[in-house]
Amino acid sequence: MNTMTLWHITGWECAALALAALLVGFSKTAVSGANTVSLAIFAAVLPARASTGVLLPLLIAGDLLAVATYRRHAHWPTLWRLFPAVAAGVVVGTVFLLRADDATVRTSIGAILLLMAAVTVWRRRTADRQEEPESVTTRSGRIKARSYGVLGGFTTMVANAGGPVMSMYLLSAGFRKLGFLGTSAFFFLIVNVSKLPFSAGLGLIDGRSLLLDLALVAFVVPGALFGKWAVHRINQRLFEQLVIAATVVGGLQLLLR
Numbered sequence: 623m624n625t626m627t628l629w630h631i632t633g634w635e636c637a638a639l640a641l642a643a644l645l646v647g648f649s650k651t652a653v654s655g656a657n658t659v660s661l662a663i664f665a666a667v668l669p670a671r672a673s674t675g676v677l678l679p680l681l682i683a684g685d686l687l688a689v690a691t692y693r694r695h696a697h698w699p700t701l702w703r704l705f706p707a708v709a710a711g712v713v714v715g716t717v718f719l720l721r722a723d724d725a726t727v728r729t730s731i732g733a734i735l736l737l738m739a740a741v742t743v744w745r746r747r748t749a750d751r752q753e754e755p756e757s758v759t760t761r762s763g764r765i766k767a768r769s770y771g772v773l774g775g776f777t778t779m780v781a782n783a784g785g786p787v788m789s790m791y792l793l794s795a796g797f798r799k800l801g802f803l804g805t806s807a808f809f810f811l812i813v814n815v816s817k818l819p820f821s822a823g824l825g826l827i828d829g830r831s832l833l834l835d836l837a838l839v840a841f842v843v844p845g846a847l848f849g850k851w852a853v854h855r856i857n858q859r860l861f862e863q864l865v866i867a868a869t870v871v872g873g874l875q876l877l878l879r
Contacts, residue, residue, distance in 0.1 A: 635667045643680055643838040647845025650684035651691055652853045654785040654806065657681075658738055661731065661783055662872020670728035671719070675826025677782050679835040680842055682814045687846040688807035695804025700767075700795065701812075704788075707768040708813055711775020716820045718780055731781040735873030738777070738786040739866050767791070778813060779820065785810070799853070 631639070642663035649656035664673040719727065770791040778784030788809060792802050821827045 638663050638667055640841045643841035644845035646680050646684045647842040648849040650688040651846045652849030654789050657785045658869040665731050670724050670731055674782055675821050676831045676834055678821055680838055683839050683842045685811035685814055689811050691850055692804035692807050695800040696808045697801055697805045700805055701809055703767050704771045707771025708775035711772040712779045715776040715779025719824055732873045732877035734777055734781045734783050735869050738783055739869040741786050741790055
């Protein structure tokens with residue numbers, strides 16, 4: 623990664639990154655879909671590969687705040703069931719990043735964003751129709767957990783975009799709001815921390831990127847606090863529609879760039 627490019631950003635681009643950091647905090651304590659908007663902004667302002675390394679420490683900061691808020695509501699049996707498959711997906715994603723150039727990564731992120739937007743629309747519709755969630759202890763439930771785990775590990779390693787995949791899985795497994803937030807908080811904290819050595823080994827994280835993170839992390843905290851306040855008040859259906867629209871625009875921008 624050519625870290626010098628991280629400093630060649632305009633004032634408007636700095637403001638966009640600050641907004642994206644604010645949305646990172648908000649997504650961790652309220653609506654996870656907001657994170658895909660942050661991903662699109664980071665990948666548009668920074669080189670695609672570099673954007674994943676800069677965003678990762680900010681996500682971990684948001685994860686820590688989410689764990690502190692919802693730690694009592696995590697469902698650990700589900701977490702232990704997911705981790706092996708996620709680890710496999712992370713390894714596959716690491717190999718992909720090792721071989722892919724910046725243009726390929728940018729195109730892949732754009733495609734992943736569009737896929738995640740489609741997945742989110744499908745998740746919302748099936749969540750409305752589903753009368754009885756499928757038990758995660760059944761054979762089909764275990765197969766589904768492994769499938770989502772591998773896809774979630776790959777997307778989170780390549781583009782920090784595992785949120786919609788895991789959101790769909792947790793909702794289909796029948797999690798209520800607090801259980802959903804508590805389980806996903808621990809899930810992404812553990813997964814994102816485990817990605818640090820891989821990202822550093824790929825040259826995506828270094829001293830300069832961490833300095834940029836240090837400036838942006840100040841915006842993650844108020845975003846998380848606002849999310850904690852808004853989670854019981856927000857019109858989530860309307861917000862998810864806006865998030866989906868922004869995700870589609872961001873994905874198309876990256877594909878056509």
